[in-house]
Amino acid sequence: MKTENLSDGHTKTLLASHNDCSVLYCSKCDALELNLAALTLRISPESLRSLSTVMNHAKVKLAKVQNSSTEYDGSDRSVFERFH
């Protein structure tokens, strides 16, 4: 496991990475750093769980929306309504 010891006693551990996305954890802060390309988000472990759940739901919904949008001839309204 890759860790990075910072001078102020903070140790960042790389939990996961894929392409331009990575998640680091600092045990001193009990905080996670979510890096997405040029964007860095500092979140709590609790937020990571929420984010993970939301992302999974979004992924499933996205697949449905993308599938249904190919079935319809550019009728955005039906796709839009599925979100609500």
Ligand SMILES: [Zn+2]
């Ligand atoms: Zn820290």
